[in-house]
Amino acid sequence: MNPDRRSGPHRAFDAAARSLLRAGFPLLKLWWWLARPTLEGVYVAVRCGEEVLLIRNSYRASYSFPSGRRGRRETPAIAAARELHEEVGIAVSPDRLRHVAEVLLATRLVDDHVHVFELELEEPPALRIDHREVVWAAFEAPERARQRALLPVVRRYLEGTLDV
Secondary structure, three states, rough: OOOOOOHHHHHHHHHHHHHHHHHHHHHHHHHHHOOEEEEEEEEEEEOOOOOEEEEOOOOOOOOOOOOOEOOOOHHHHHHHHHHHHHHHHOOOOOHHEEEEEEEEEEOOOOEEEEEEEEEEEEEOOOOOOOEEEEEEEEEEEEHHHHHHEEOHHHHHHHOOOOOO
């Protein structure tokens, strides 16, 4: 089945899930404002030839790399491999991911400690998105990607300005 042409019940469920995510994200940000937590997350820059994989989440206007939070008992590499599989359907062993940077992003809501990984692929993989959390994914040339609204870590990676 073409993932962009889902059947009626799937489309309705996907739309409901997107609505819940869009409603929940501001609540999460409110919790962050109240608790001021320190988070630990991962981003995965997937490169294929001269292109890089971008995704767009349903609850954000900015584009990103596959990313997410590190679980309590996960190493950053295991979390990165898990997020990559959950968000775009790319299954790889954590040892295939190359750790390229560790960055502390201090915002008014959270201190976000992120690990950035790279995955080099020879062939573009078949991407599988859920149309709920992730609503778009594609490989793009970095020049084109930099014209989009990007999350700060993604922009810094594409501009070559990540603190390593």
